[in-house]
Amino acid sequence: MEFTADVIKTLPPYLFSIFEKRKEELKKKGVDVIDFGIGSPDLPPPAFVIDRLKRELDNPANYAYSPYIGIKEFRQAVADFFKREYGVDLDPDTEVLTLIGSKEGIVHLLQAVVNPGETVLVPDPGFQAYWKAVHLVKGEGYNYPLNEKNGYQPEFENIPEDVYKRTKFMFLNYPSNPTAATTTLDVFEEAVRLAKKSGSS
Template structure:
């Protein structure tokens, strides 16, 4: 009997999710007895601060919190997000119309696209970038236009290079700073230029700000909503995943233009029922409570980056110390594609890296390394790369 493939043409066109593939490969290697060190996926190893966990337990003991949650998020959470924006950015938000709760920012980003575009519409997407932007566009029947991010231009898109006919057909633009995978950061004037361009062409902007609080050496990541006129055209996605090490909790938010949020809420109201109320209330407590863990965790990430940079330098790879995110975006040695270098490292050292090409064509020639593993494992990984990795022709 022949197996029948039950899937739509839309699903058939979606490439395998790179991190799912890496996880499968990792499990195979572990079963074969190899001690694998995974520097591919950015999932923090540091614990969620205890006071947030205790707040979750407290809220779970309240029977009233076991009911269906509010579709747009409980008032306590939305008010906490608005309070955070006022303290951090001096941006005023209406908790009732300019804040929307998400089941993690990834979910919100994926749902935003069908909320704003129709089949055939163009979505402007950074290249390289978080794969969900491009895949969700394909699922919605949209057409992705890659905005090249190059080191020569500080990994910022050049808006003046976007063809005028493409701009006219564009119905959404994604931005992401601190960047994944590039770890690039921007100053407030960049968002001013982005908003000006978007208003001129009437293109809504979705800024993915998942790493906004993971910053170093005095740098503070700005919000796009600080730019003049931003609320007329932009929304910003945020997450508690990286700030408070709450990846598995699946809690995030989107803020900004109320009309865009209303469109997104329409999609969400018909596809999900919101996040578990105790998680929302614990997240509100996190935003309003003791913030000292953020600086401590950033200090740890900063120290780990030095370990990675030293390890890469030992094989002749020079990478820049970033101002934000917990990723290092490093060029591969001369003569290798991203995929070839990643395969060589994995085969010879048991260390998993993410090929830059997984994030878009412009990412080829780079690899992404995450410092979200314990210190001793990170030091072991760099030691293996230094001592075991053999590159054909050396490094130029």
């Protein structure tokens, strides 16, 4: 009996793992590699953050697991940030979710809403984790291109009508990874309008 599930055996390698392998090969040859890869921090956090973490290690209240939905103070801080920066009101108890990282959130979100065979619209270029998440839920990904000539904005009118009709989910990624492009509120409003028109989530 095969131990590994088919969905894992057919999962393509993560792009940055390929970059990492190539980087190590070049380093062994003496090449001074400038890494423009995953964007891992190469500077330490501010000293006050390190000092606070050290103090918190001595607090026995921090030895237990955190609450399932995350610490209340953190969720409130997130809600306060959105209010201050964007004028958006969020309920920290029902509209803020604590995650260990964006990839985890993306994969779990699709597992919660997308069934095998349902279509997911994925920006191209876009965050690599989108396609992995679609693959893991056995969804059908459809690339919608983002072009430099129009500032990497989605061209909704170029997505065929029949694709919209079978679409369950669309990824919109701004500020864009990897292009760093930004967009305007009307792009999100148009995406919502199209979702309502097609009956998508």
